[in-house]
Amino acid sequence: MRTPLIAGNWKMNTTLADAHVLANGVKTHAEHLEHIEIVLCPPSIWLTEVAHMIPSGHFRNLKVGAQNMYCADSGAFTGEISPVMVKSVAEYVIIGHSERTHIFGEKLPLLVNKMRAAFDHGLTPILCIGEDTKGSESKRHLVHLLNHLLVEASVAEIERLVVAYEPVWAIGSGTPAAPDYAEEVAATLRQVLTAKTRILYGGSVSDENAPLFLRQPNIDGLLVGGMSLTLKPFLSICKMADDAVISHKTKQRL
Ligand code: PGA
Numbered sequence: 001m002r003t004p005l006i007a008g009n010w011k012m013n014t015t016l017a018d019a020h021v022l023a024n025g026v027k028t029h030a031e032h033l034e035h036i037e038i039v040l041c042p043p044s045i046w047l048t049e050v051a052h053m054i055p056s057g058h059f060r061n062l063k064v065g066a067q068n069m070y071c072a073d074s075g076a077f078t079g080e081i082s083p084v085m086v087k088s089v090a091e092y093v094i095i096g097h098s099e100r101t102h103i104f105g106e107k108l109p110l111l112v113n114k115m116r117a118a119f120d121h122g123l124t125p126i127l128c129i130g131e132d133t134k135g136s137e138s139k140r141h142l143v144h145l146l147n148h149l150l151v152e153a154s155v156a157e158i159e160r161l162v163v164a165y166e167p168v169w170a171i172g173s174g175t176p177a178a179p180d181y182a183e184e185v186a187a188t189l190r191q192v193l194t195a196k197t198r199i200l201y202g203g204s205v206s207d208e209n210a211p212l213f214l215r216q217p218n219i220d221g222l223l224v225g226g227m228s229l230t231l232k233p234f235l236s237i238c239k240m241a242d243d244a245v246i247s248h249k250t251k252q253r254l
Contacts (some may be wrong), residue, residue, distance in 0.1 A: 001200050001248075004214065005125060005162060005221035006239045007039040008228025009067060009094060009202075018229075025231040026238075030062040032236050033170045033243035036221070039092050039126070040228075041065040051089035065092030065126065073115035083109055083121040093118050094223075095125045096149070098132075098168045109150060115149055119157045126223065128202070129189075130166040138167075139140050139188045146192050159196040163189060164223040166193040170203025171223060177203060179212040179219075186218035207233040207240070214244045 014022065019042050030038055042050045044066060051064050066089075070080035086093055118125040129145055131138035142165075150158060155251045165185050167177050177185075179201075186199045193199070201213045202223030209223045213219050221241060227233045 001245075002196065002220045004036045004245060005039060005198055005200060006036060006238045006241050007041060007065060007092070007094075007162075007164075007200065007221070007223045008234055009041045009097070009225050010043060010228060011067065011099070011225060012043055013229055014042065014046065016046060016049065019043075019050055020053070022229070022231060022234075026235065027053060027059075027062060029235050029238070030059060033242040034061060035239045035249075036238060037061050037063065037084060038238055039063045039065045041067050041092070041094055043067065047086075047089045047135055056089070056091055062198060064090040065091055065094060066090050067094050067097070069095075069114065069117070071110070071117040073117075079169075080114060082104055083117045083123060085174060087121045090123070092124045092126055092162070094164075095127050097128045098114055098130060098166060098171060101233045102168070108145075112149055112152070116152060119153065119160075124162060126162045126164055126200070128164045128166050128223070130168050130170075130203070132168045134167070134169045136208055142185065143188060143192055146189060152191070155194065159194050161193070162200060162221075163199045164200040164202045165189065166202035166235045168203075172204065174204050176205060176209050176213075177201070179209075179216055183216035186216065190218050190234050205237065207236045210240050213246070214241055 066086045069086045073084050096111045170176050182201045199219040200221045201219050205222045205224045243245045
């Protein structure tokens with residue numbers, strides 16, 4: 001069974017004090033959520049600080065992720081952070097978020113290079129893909145995109161990868177995708193991934209709609225934006241994911 005993953009993408013939010021409160025709060029509760037994995041993705045400027053609270057490899061189920069990185073190890077790339085830097089503080093890295101592609105113009109060849117850099121440095125990419133507009137014929141397009149992004153990836157790398165299906169129209173809109181539609185997309189994407197690859201749903205996830213996604217067989221967790229900025233709803237989403245595993249295991253035993 002794939003371990004459910006709940007990732008909190010703080011985007012360009014939080015003060016240093018907020019980052020402390022959030023990371024410490026999640027850390028305190030994480031040990032009781034032993035059936036899931038939680039990844040916190042703070043802004044890059046707080047990565048080191050959060051990594052002090054949650055050191056790499058210290059917690060089995062609580063990890064730190066970067067929201068972005070460049071693909072080169074070092075050099076004259078003003079404003080960027082490298083995979084070597086990320087690796088010293090984090091285990092995950094979000095790649096291809098639609099805010100990177102839409103606002104900052106990141107294109108496919110750059111994303112392919114970022115994926116390679118993440119794999120080569122032992123980071124686990126959380127690769128985001130999703131259609132721009134609601135109702136656009138997306139599944140074929142997303143499969144095509146995924147094939148392109150993973151053209152150089154080995155089977156072992158694809159097994160390690162996390163893919164986040166994030167319809168762009170659903171992000172920050174308050175209107176998530178229909179859970180059965182998200183499941184349909186996830187099942188289609190799985191055909192070009194592996195049985196071990198975790199597929200997340202992201203886009204206006206809340207503590208109210210989270211269970212509807214968590215019960216879908218091909219959805220292995222959630223990428224949470226806005227709701228990851230407040231401890232209570234984020235922890236209740238994590239608890240729902242943990243409870244879902246417990247109830248699944250109980251049913252299997254009966
Ligand atoms: P949202 O963001 O939960 O605020 O919609 C999700 C994301 O962009 O990853």
